[in-house]
Amino acid sequence: MQSPFGCMAFHLPPTNLGNIMKKPCKATFKNQNCTRKSHANELCGLHDTQTRRHGHITSLHPNPQRAIAHLPAIQRFASRLAPGGVNEQCWEWQGHQDKDGYAWFHDSGKKQRGHRWAWVNLGEQPLNNGTEIDHICSNPCCVRPSHLQALTPTKHHTVSQQRKALLAAHGKDEWEWNAGNPKPLSIRExxxxxxxxxxxxxxxxxVDQVKIED
Structure with a gap:
C-alpha cells in the first residue's frame, strides 16, 4: 500500500501487550520455581486453581507423575519422601499408599511395596522368598531401611501381636519407637x-524394639 509520502506502508500484526507485560508465576514447590506466565494473583492458571482448591501449591506440573516418569527409579523414589513420624526420623512416603498406609512404587513395570523396594535397593539387604519386612518404627508409610527388619511370617505375626497388646495396655507413647535414628544399614542408605x-x-x-520370642 502506497503512503501519502510516497513510501510503502506495512501493516504489522496486532501485538498482545498483555502477554508481554505478564510477570512469571510466583509459585514455588520444593525449592523450584514455576516458569509459566502469571494470570491472576500473580499465579498461572494451574497454581491459581491449586491455591483456591487446596489452599497451597501441590505441584509444579499438571501431572507430577508424568513429569518425573523419565527419571531413574532411585530419583523418582526420592522425590516422594519427606521426614515424619516420631521426632521426624522416618522417611515417610508421599506417593500412592494403600488403605493401610503402605507405600506403592512402580519400578521396571512392576508395582511393589515401597518399603520392600527400599530394603533391597537402599539398604542393600537380601529379600528371600517368604520373608516379610517389619516396621520397627510402627509407621507403615516409612521406607527408611534402618527402620525395617526382615522376619519370618511367624515372627512377624508374634511381633505384631505384642505391639497391639502394648498399645492396648499402655497407649501409643509406651510402645512407639522412641530412639528412631539408628545406624544406616548400608553406605548407600x-x-x-x-x-x-x-x-x-x-x-x-x-533402639527400643519389641522382644521377639521364638
Missing part, C-alpha cells in the same frame, strides 16, 4: 539420606 535431606545417623542409637 547413608548417602541417599544425605543427598536428599532426609534424617540419617552415622553412629546410630539405642
Amino acid at each position: 547413608l548417602n541417599f539420606g544425605i543427598v536428599n535431606g532426609l534424617p540419617v545417623n552415622l553412629w546410630g542409637s539405642e
Whole structure:
C-alpha cells in the first residue's frame, strides 16, 4: 500500500501487550520455581486453581507423575519422601499408599511395596522368598531401611501381636519407637539420606524394639 509520502506502508500484526507485560508465576514447590506466565494473583492458571482448591501449591506440573516418569527409579523414589513420624526420623512416603498406609512404587513395570523396594535397593539387604519386612518404627508409610527388619511370617505375626497388646495396655507413647535414628544399614542408605535431606545417623542409637520370642 502506497503512503501519502510516497513510501510503502506495512501493516504489522496486532501485538498482545498483555502477554508481554505478564510477570512469571510466583509459585514455588520444593525449592523450584514455576516458569509459566502469571494470570491472576500473580499465579498461572494451574497454581491459581491449586491455591483456591487446596489452599497451597501441590505441584509444579499438571501431572507430577508424568513429569518425573523419565527419571531413574532411585530419583523418582526420592522425590516422594519427606521426614515424619516420631521426632521426624522416618522417611515417610508421599506417593500412592494403600488403605493401610503402605507405600506403592512402580519400578521396571512392576508395582511393589515401597518399603520392600527400599530394603533391597537402599539398604542393600537380601529379600528371600517368604520373608516379610517389619516396621520397627510402627509407621507403615516409612521406607527408611534402618527402620525395617526382615522376619519370618511367624515372627512377624508374634511381633505384631505384642505391639497391639502394648498399645492396648499402655497407649501409643509406651510402645512407639522412641530412639528412631539408628545406624544406616548400608553406605548407600547413608548417602541417599544425605543427598536428599532426609534424617540419617552415622553412629546410630539405642533402639527400643519389641522382644521377639521364638
